[in-house]
Amino acid sequence: MSAAAALRAALHAALGADAPLLAALGGARIYDVPPAAPVFPYVTLGDAQVLDWSTATERGEEHRLTLHVWSRQGGHGEAHRIAALVQEALHDAALPLAEGRLVNLRTTGAEIRREAGGRTYRAIVRFRAVTETT
Template sequence: MSLPLDSPALALRAAIHGALAADAPLAALLGGAKVFDVPPKEADFPFVALGEAVVADWSTATERGTEHALTLHAFSRSGGRAEAMAIAAAVQEALHDMPLALAAHRLANLRATTAEVVRDPDGRTFHALVRFRAVTEPL
């Protein structure tokens, strides 16, 4: 099953990608605009990747809407948690409560909910999971 071209999930994902790619403080931490939908196989660290999305109907009796639970991933190999934590904070700062423009939809809200940093099984990669909740409405 493919998503329609006017999908609120795709519109939100595109707007988030654009906002993160254009964010100067985040780019400074990453060493460039290294924000990927799907990271290249040999991506240079650090980088941010758009991750999982859970999309649910948020309609009322009179209005249509969609709720999104999003996870963004930041990866670092700087030798500690500090870089991954700084990138996670920059991602939150770049998106939390931002009035992003979406194609064919209106963003009612976008809120950072949680962030955690874990060490990946390879023992040298630190992985930040930054979670957001958003609600969109059709135009």
């Protein structure tokens, strides 16, 4: 398993163990790939970018991660609340990885928008993580 895959698995596990987030979602609706007809609201793990972050003495990677919150409650409110819970669950979290070591995990921003059709709202929550090879 790569550090990137291990980080993704750790993010999924951390979100799935966060009681306030699960309460807001109405259950463990956190997906890598959502079902064909998902129940709203839910969270998906989105795109990732992995960059070399090695130093002269240590091997490492920088990960730029995107998570998505999907809501159909009407208005931006639910998407904002759940995006804040995702940020609280992961920002500065000390997640154990199956491969490598997580140096840090930080929220870098969030964007909430209405999707085409006007019924669905999506919060795009961005994170930056650094891992070291152990």
